[in-house]
Each structure stands twice: as C-alpha cells, then as structure tokens.
Amino acid sequence: MRWKKQLLELSPYKPGKSIDEVKKQLGLKEIVKLASNENPFGCSQKVLSALKQLQLNTALYPDGYASQLRETLASTIEVSPEELIFGNGSDEIIQIISRALLQPGTNTVMATPTFPQYRHNAILEGAEYREIPLIDGEHDLDGMFAAVDNGTNVVWLCSPNNPTGTYISESRLLSFLDKVPSHVLVVLDEAYYEYVVAEDYHDSRELIRRYENIIVLRTFSKIYGLASLRVGYGIANASIIRALEPAREPFNTNSFAQLAAIEALQDPDFIEDCKMKNREGLEQYYHFCRENNLHCYPSQGNFILIDFGCDGDKVFQFLLTQGFIVRSGNALGFPNSVRITIGSRQQNEALLKVIKEFLETEKIVLPE
Numbered sequence: 001m002r003w004k005k006q007l008l009e010l011s012p013y014k015p016g017k018s019i020d021e022v023k024k025q026l027g028l029k030e031i032v033k034l035a036s037n038e039n040p041f042g043c044s045q046k047v048l049s050a051l052k053q054l055q056l057n058t059a060l061y062p063d064g065y066a067s068q069l070r071e072t073l074a075s076t077i078e079v080s081p082e083e084l085i086f087g088n089g090s091d092e093i094i095q096i097i098s099r100a101l102l103q104p105g106t107n108t109v110m111a112t113p114t115f116p117q118y119r120h121n122a123i124l125e126g127a128e129y130r131e132i133p134l135i136d137g138e139h140d141l142d143g144m145f146a147a148v149d150n151g152t153n154v155v156w157l158c159s160p161n162n163p164t165g166t167y168i169s170e171s172r173l174l175s176f177l178d179k180v181p182s183h184v185l186v187v188l189d190e191a192y193y194e195y196v197v198a199e200d201y202h203d204s205r206e207l208i209r210r211y212e213n214i215i216v217l218r219t220f221s222k223i224y225g226l227a228s229l230r231v232g233y234g235i236a237n238a239s240i241i242r243a244l245e246p247a248r249e250p251f252n253t254n255s256f257a258q259l260a261a262i263e264a265l266q267d268p269d270f271i272e273d274c275k276m277k278n279r280e281g282l283e284q285y286y287h288f289c290r291e292n293n294l295h296c297y298p299s300q301g302n303f304i305l306i307d308f309g310c311d312g313d314k315v316f317q318f319l320l321t322q323g324f325i326v327r328s329g330n331a332l333g334f335p336n337s338v339r340i341t342i343g344s345r346q347q348n349e350a351l352l353k354v355i356k357e358f359l360e361t362e363k364i365v366l367p368e
C-alpha cells in the first residue's frame with residue numbers, strides 16, 4: 001500500500017502503564033497511578049448519580065451539535081454558543097485544527113518539550129514543524145516569534161505547559177499575540193486552566209475578544225475527572241469555529257460524555273476543592289524537593305517534574321516495584337526527571353517516603 005511516508009516514521013501513542021498491567025506483572029495488591037494527570041479524587045458525585053439514573057436509548061446517535069452542553073457551557077464561561085467547538089477530548093480538537101490548517105508546504109511552530117500531540121499531528125498532515133526549546137522550563141516566545149514566517153499556519157502554546165507545569169504570564173503572552181501576524185492561528189492549550197492560581201495568568205475571554213486569530217483549548221479530562229468519557233472544547237470567535245466545523249466528525253462527542261460534562265459544570269464546589277487540595281499536594285512536593293536538594297519547576301498544573309540527576313527510567317522502575325506508577329521524563333524530553341501527578345495527601349506522603357528510600361539506597365549525590 002502507498003501509506004503517507006510520514007506515517008511510517010511515527011509510532012502510536014504510548015500511554016502510561018495501566019494499573020491492571022502492573023498488578024499482574026508484579027503481583028502487587030495495591031497500585032497508585034500518578035502518571036497521566038488524572039484527578040485523584042475522581043469526579044463530582046453529581047456526575048455519578050446522573051449517569052446512574054440515565055435512561056439512554058443506546059440505539060440513537062448522540063446530539064451531534066452537543067446543544068445542551070453547548071448552552072450550559074456557554075452560560076457558565078460567559079461566551080456565546082457559536083464560540084465553542086467540542087471534541088472527543090481536546091486531543092481531537094488538536095487533530096481538527098491540524099487537519100484544517102496544516103499540509104505539505106506549510107509550517108507550524110511549537111515549544112519543546114511540550115505536549116507531543118501538536119508535533120504528531122503536524123507530521124501526519126505533512127507540515128514542517130519548528131520546535132523551539134524551552135528556556136528554564138518556559139516557552140521562549142521571542143524564539144517562537146522568530147520562527148514564524150509567511151508559511152506558518154499554526155503556533156501552539158501550552159500554558160500551563162505539560163510536562164514542566166510552567167505558565168506564560170499575561171504580559172508576555174499579550175506582547176507575543178500583538179506581534180504574531182493575523183494569518184497565523186495561535187492555539188492556547190489550557191488543559192490545566194482550572195488548577196492555575198498565578199495572579200498574572202491571562203483572562204481567556206478577553207483574549208478571544210481582543211484577537212481574531214486565537215483558539216483556547218480546555219478539557220473535562222483533568223480537574224473534572226472525566227478522562228474516560230472523552231470531552232474537550234475550543235473557544236474562539238465564531239468565524240474560526242465556523243471554519244473548523246467541517247473538519248469535525250459529525251457525532252464526535254457521545255451522549256454519556258455530554259451528560260456528564262453538563263452535570264460536572266453544576267458542581268463548582270468540587271472543582272474548587274480539588275484545586276485547593278492540589279495546591280496543598282504541590283506544597284508537599286516543594287517541601288520535599290527543598291529538603292532533599294532536588295530541582296523541580298514551580299507548577300500551575302496538577303503535576304510536578306522533578307529532576308533526580310540520574311536516568312528517569314531508573315527512578316520510574318524503582319517506584320513501580322513499590323506500587324507507584326509515575327511517568328519517566330525520558331519519553332517527555334527530560335531524561336533525568338520524572339513527572340508525578342499530584343495525588344491525595346496520603347498518596348503523596350506514601351510516594352515521597354518511597355522516593356526518600358530511593359535517594360538513600362541510590363546514594364545520589366546532588367550538587368549543592
């Protein structure tokens with residue numbers, strides 16, 4: 001067959017190890033997974049009870065326009081329904097944008113390391129991708145701007161950035177957006193938006209009003225705890241949404257996901273509580289890093305990237321044998337680090353105890 005030649009250089013996404021996989025492999029009874037930035041507190045009780053009571057005719061297609069969810073979300077975040085696009089996870093919106101704007105002869109600019117799906121989709125569409133290294137874990141917006149030219153169709157910004165947890169301050173973001181030519185769509189991935197506490201984080205709604213060429217991506221997979229149902233969304237002015245819509249599959253978000261997302265929006269207290277617990281959890285890790293002289297980036301997300309000064313796979317393997325699944329930085333562009341999702345207080349305590357054991361048995365000597 002005549003496969004696209006770029007397809008042959010790609011490998012399928014490798015997810016973090018699953019709990020069942022590790023249980024079987026190691027014969028451990030209890031496994032804690034802190035690898036994929038899932039919400040350790042699950043989702044709102046309102047979602048669970050609504051899903052239980054749901055009388056669904058599974059033979060019928062879902063609402064392809066997600067009308068009810070659209071209305072609910074639009075009023076919650078105070079945008080108009082025409083300014084929203086829904087996806088089977090925000091992953092799918094990344095795919096839709098790439099499908100709509102990237103092709104051979106065009107290029108796209110992104111940071112590195114960042115969320116790998118931007119590059120993956122660019123390659124699939126045959127576009128040239130330009131990766132601009134982070135500086136101290138943060139987007140190098142000057143470098144990214146310098147990489148933009150007449151052939152650039154999309155720029156990807158991830159704030160807070162996965163896997164570093166760093167964010168782009170409002171003033172830096174605005175001066176970047178002021179300069180970027182209007183033919184370039186700027187995608188601002190805010191998968192961890194609800195966790196952000198930084199005071200100089202931008203107001204996304206204002207950005208949409210002020211710039212014609214930006215789309216903001218959000219998801220119900222992270223703080224809302226609905227990763228298994230797959231629903232994410234984009235916010236942009238109506239003309240961008242109209243242009244993207246034909247590239248979207250007609251029934252891309254399913255009925256369970258739509259209902260769950262609507263219910264999740266009815267419980268802001270759950271989100272507030274998770275956000276607070278996440279801050280407390282982060283403090284546990286910061287404290288530990290200070291005490292043990294480990295480098296980590298300050299995080300605005302629900303994860304932390306810790307540098308162990310040795311092969312991240314080694315740390316990963318050790319933690320695995322102790323029943324903790326984390327993400328080795330090796331596959332994330334930080335070979336000496338691991339990325340840990342912030343868990344419940346007890347989970348964090350237990351994991352930090354095991355990390356302490358690792359440091360002691362390995363006798364890792366870290367620079368003062």
Ligand SMILES: *Cc1c(COP(=O)(O)O)cnc(C)c1O
Pocket residue numbers: 037088089090091092115158161162189191218219220221227230231232
């Ligand atoms: C998790 C994540 C996503 C994907 O989320 P889904 O909505 O589950 O597809 C997108 N962007 C970033 C930066 C993420 O970390």
